[in-house]
Amino acid sequence: MSGERQLRFELNGAPVAARAASHETLLEVLRTRFGQHGVRESCGQGVCGTCTVSVDGRAVSSCLMLAAMADGTRVRTAEGLSAVPELHPIVQAFVEEFAFQCGFCTPGMVMMAGSLLAENPDPSVDQIRAYLNGNLCRCGCYPEIIRAVRAAAVMLNDAGR
Amino acid sequence: MTTAPQTFELREPGSVDEALALLGDRAEDVRPIAGGTALMLVMRYGYFWPETLVSLRRLAAELGGISSDPGGDLRIGATTTLRELEASDIIAARVPAMVEALRQLANVRVRNVATIGGHLCHGDPHMDLPPLLMALDARVRVASLRGPRWVPVADLYTGYYETVVADDELLTEVVIPAERCEADTAYLKFSARSADDWPTLGVAVGGMRDGGRLSGVRVAVGAVGDRVSRVAAAESLLEGQQPSEELFGHVAATSAAAMVGDGDAYMAELVRVQVRRALAAALGGGRPGP
Numbered sequence: 138m139s140g141e142r143q144l145r146f147e148l149n150g151a152p153v154a155a156r157a158a159s160h161e162t163l164l165e166v167l168r169t170r171f172g173q174h175g176v177r178e179s180c181g182q183g184v185c186g187t188c189t190v191s192v193d194g195r196a197v198s199s200c201l202m203l204a205a206m207a208d209g210t211r212v213r214t215a216e217g218l219s220a221v222p223e224l225h226p227i228v229q230a231f232v233e234e235f236a237f238q239c240g241f242c243t244p245g246m247v248m249m250a251g252s253l254l255a256e257n258p259d260p261s262v263d264q265i266r267a268y269l270n271g272n273l274c275r276c277g278c279y280p281e282i283i284r285a286v287r288a289a290a291v292m293l294n295d296a297g298r
Numbered sequence: 299m300t301t302a303p304q305t306f307e308l309r310e311p312g313s314v315d316e317a318l319a320l321l322g323d324r325a326e327d328v329r330p331i332a333g334g335t336a337l338m339l340v341m342r343y344g345y346f347w348p349e350t351l352v353s354l355r356r357l358a359a360e361l362g363g364i365s366s367d368p369g370g371d372l373r374i375g376a377t378t379t380l381r382e383l384e385a386s387d388i389i390a391a392r393v394p395a396m397v398e399a400l401r402q403l404a405n406v407r408v409r410n411v412a413t414i415g416g417h418l419c420h421g422d423p424h425m426d427l428p429p430l431l432m433a434l435d436a437r438v439r440v441a442s443l444r445g446p447r448w449v450p451v452a453d454l455y456t457g458y459y460e461t462v463v464a465d466d467e468l469l470t471e472v473v474i475p476a477e478r479c480e481a482d483t484a485y486l487k488f489s490a491r492s493a494d495d496w497p498t499l500g501v502a503v504g505g506m507r508d509g510g511r512l513s514g515v516r517v518a519v520g521a522v523g524d525r526v527s528r529v530a531a532a533e534s535l536l537e538g539q540q541p542s543e544e545l546f547g548h549v550a551a552t553s554a555a556a557m558v559g560d561g562d563a564y565m566a567e568l569v570r571v572q573v574r575r576a577l578a579a580a581l582g583g584g585r586p587g588p
Contacts, residue, residue, distance in 0.1 A: 140305030159308050159351075160341075181342060183335055183408050184494060195381075195410040201338040202411070203331075205308050206355060252406070270493040271405020 144208045149217030157204040164199035175215035175244030186272030189245035196252035215244030230289035238276035250286045310353045320352045322443040322466040333411035336420040370476030376415025392479040399485040405494040415469040421459040424496040428526040430485040432518035433504035434478045439471040455525035481506045484580035501572045503580035531556040550574035
C-alpha cells in the first residue's frame with residue numbers, strides 16, 4: 138500500500154477532496170492543496186497556535202493532526218471568516234482594537250476567539266487569557282487581543298448571534 | 299527539527315476486537331493512535347516511525363464515556379478527551395483536583411483531541427495526570443487478543459517512554475476507586491515557562507482521615523527522573539500521623555533526598571518546596587503555605 142488516500146471533507150462549508158500521503162498533516166494539505174495560507178506552521182508542536190483550525194466545531198492544532206483524521210469532517214479556517222465588505226464581528230473587533238502588528242498570529246487568534254465565544258459568549262478577561270494561553274503573539278499584542286475578544290463578545294451578544 | 303517523514307499505513311477499525319487483531323498481527327511495528335498529539339511529536343522528531351497506525355477514531359462508542367458504577371467507582375473510557383474530562387459534571391463533582399490539573403495541562407486545542415488513554419501510555423515523565431491518578435489509586439484495563447488485565451497506574455511506568463503496556467495491547471479504561479474520590483487530593487504543577495508548558499515538576503497528594511490522623515496517604519511525583527512514581531518514603535512517614543507543618547516539612551525534605559539524592563540541587567529544592575506545598579494543599583485543611 139502506497140500510504141496515499143483520497144480524503145473528502147468540508148472546507149469552510151464547501152465539499153472538497155484531495156489525495157494525501159499518510160504522513161501529511163492537515164496543515165500541509167490545507168496550505169498546499171487549498172491555498173489556506175492563514176493556517177501557518179511555527180512551532181510544529183501544537184503550542185503556538187498559528188496552525189489553529191476548527192474540525193467538527195473543535196479548535197485543533199492542524200500541525201499535529203494527520204490529514205487522514207480530517208476525512209469526513211467539517212473543517213473551518215480563518216479564510217472562512219473573510220467575508221467582505223461586512224467583516225465578521227471578531228475580525229471587525231481585531232481591526233478596531235488594533236489587535237495585531239505583523240499579523241502572523243492573527244488568523245490563529247481569530248479562530249481561537251471564535252471557538253471561545255461559541256462555547257462561552259460572555260467570557261471574562263481571565264477566561265479569555267486561559268482559553269487563549271496556547272496562542273502566542275511575538276509582537277506582544279496580548280492586551281489588545283483580549284480587548285478585541287471582549288469587544289467581539291459584546292458585538293455578537295448585541296446582534297443576538 | 300523534524301526528520302523526513304516516512305509513509306505508513308493508517309487503519310481505521312470499526313471495533314475494539316478489530317483493533318486488537320491489528321495490534322496483535324505484527325506487534326512491533328504497529329501502534330494505536332487516538333488524538334495523536336503525543337505520537338505526532340515522537341514521529342516528527344524521528345524517535346519512532348511505525349509501519350502501521352491503528353486509529354481509534356471510530357471507537358468512541360466502545361472506548362469513550364465517563365460514568366459512576368453502582369459501587370461508586372469512577373469509570374473513564376480510554377478515548378475520552380482531556381477536554382471532555384475537564385468539562386464533565388461527574389469529574390467536577392467527584393474529583394475536582396482533576397479539573398484543576400486539566401486546566402493547566404497543555405492548551406485547549408491539545409485537550410480537544412488528546413485522550414486519557416494516550417496520555418497515560420505516552421510514558422514521558424513530564425506529564426500531569428499520571429501522578430494525580432497514582433494519588434487516586436487509579437487502575438487501567440489493558441486488553442489484547444490474549445485477554446484483558448488490570449494494572450495500577452502506580453505500576454504503569456518502567457522507564458523513559460516505557461510502560462508495561464505491551465506492543466499488542468490497548469488501554470481501554472481508567473477506574474478511580476470510590477473511596478479515593480472522597481479523599482483529600484491535590485495536584486500542584488510547577489512550570490518555569492509558559493502557562494501551557496509541560497511540568498518542570500508535578501506533585502500529587504491524596505489522603506484520608508482516621509480520627510485526626512492521616513490514613514491511606516499517597517504521594518506521587520512527576521518530572522523527576524525517568525518515570526512518574528510514588529514516593530514510598532514520604533507515604534510511610536505520613537501514615538497514621540497527625541498532620542502538621544513540621545511533619546510536612548520533614549516529609550518534603552525526605553522526598554527530595556529520596557528522589558534526587560546527590561543529583562541536581564535545583565531540582566532537589568523544587569521537590570522540597572513543592573512536596574511541602576502539595577501536602578499542605580491536600581492535607582493541611584487550608585491554603586498552600588509559602
